[in-house]
Amino acid sequence: MTASSKKLFVKTFGCQMNVYDSGRMADALAPAGFVRTETPDDADLIILNTCHIREKAAEKVYSEVGRMRGIKQARRGAGQETLIAVAGCVAQAEGEEIVRRAPVVDLVFGPQAYHRLPALVGRAQRGEAVVDTDFPAEDKFDHLPGASPERIRTAGPTAFLTIQEGCDKFCTFCVVPYTRGAEVSRPAAAIMDEARRLVELGTREITLLGQNVNAWHGAAPGGGEWGLGRLLHALAGIDGLERLRYTTSHPRDMDDELIAAHRDVPQLMPFLHLPVQSGCDRVLALMNRRHRRSDYLRLVDRIRKARPDIALSGDFIVGFPGEDEVDFEDTMELVRDVGYAQAFSFKYSPRPGTPGATMEDQVPDEVRGERLNRLQALLRHQQHNFNEGCVGTRLPVLLERPGRKVGQLVGRSPYLQPVNVDADAALLGEVIEVVIEEAGPNSLFGRLPQVRDEANPVVMESRF
Ligand code: SAH
Ligand code: SF4
Ligand code: F3S
16 A cells, blocks of 8 residues: 555534534645545545534444444455544543444544544554543644645635634533533634635635634734634635634623624624523523523624624524423523524433433423424424525525536525525636525525616515
């Protein structure tokens, strides 16, 4: 095997940060000769980048390892070796337990070890069982290569950029503070450099990532410290960067400067993911969310004043320990009050090591399931109304990739809806106006405007 012929297959589970991390792992391994491939069948190294957030997510890892074992055996039969690695949040949470349960796994390493990958893989190639779940003091971002061949190969109109990692909030249901460690903010200059490089490679839209992205407070280029609002202003100054987004925000960290950025920075898209989890004060306190229902509603009002057409998205957990029917109705009422354009909702899943898992009054699974159905019906209805409200308007769409049908392209509206439109592939990477003609449950369909449309432009106003 020559240095240039090694194939790397990465399968990503979980959140956008894992998507970003998978790219950075490929970056880190590129100098060692690894090239990413789309199938595990001929891979020399298989990395499963895992998620621990709910039980179902964590269990997927073991079924996936089972499948990969088959591939490893088949390749060994043909005289080729395959290394199987488990990375990400399950690796961080379970460590050596993974190798005990699935001895076929050669390497286990957590999210803070990615810059050490070439050395770890080298040790595994020499037959050592490698487990690395340390939280090192040094900042891993300093050690990850920037414009690697992987970056150049995968560059597209939209990109993720992690600016903050970890979480100090310790919501009682959540594993993230344990799997990702304490909150770390990258310095503004490093973020600006990475953003500039992405734009040079053709990126038009950057989504800033963090488990608690709006808690970002990084070193400012000229000394001192910036908050996210200030950073967004600075990024908006990069020529060719047309759109900015950020996710995921905690309601406690939406400061005045950030809210004002939604009014003042045209590149900042009018879409905000602002999880609330529950609409009931007693449950919010049990969850250690550190805000009340009224704080959230007031915040939503202020954000909507700053940017009247903003579309909101949220996360909800139903059936947290102690939640009764009246508490759940509070959540339904909050959803009716706010009106979401999109949302994610989950049955509470007790996670080992979190305070919620050992709380009294765990809610039976059937009750959790039944409440989830009711909440999801309401959220689906709101999303449908929001999408229908776009029909007949013209929206600027960043065209990202070819659609399923020949001659069709898919892009995103400012409100993050996928928009399908018949357009020439030469328009990929451009923001164009699209006349929205039809709405589906999760996406929109439109056409390019014709001259006769110019007489009657319809622009979106507030949706709710
Ligand atoms: N940092 C973000 C959320 C990260 S986890 C925030 O603070 O909002 C993504 C979502 O998964 C959470 O918002 C929550 O709705 C859900 N989630 C987290 N832990 C969960 C658990 N134990 N059971 C069910 N859903 C959970
Ligand atoms: Fe988890 Fe809460 Fe931190 Fe979000 S803020 S990552 S829900 S502990
Ligand atoms: Fe999952 Fe880890 Fe993201 S637990 S949601 S992959 S931070």
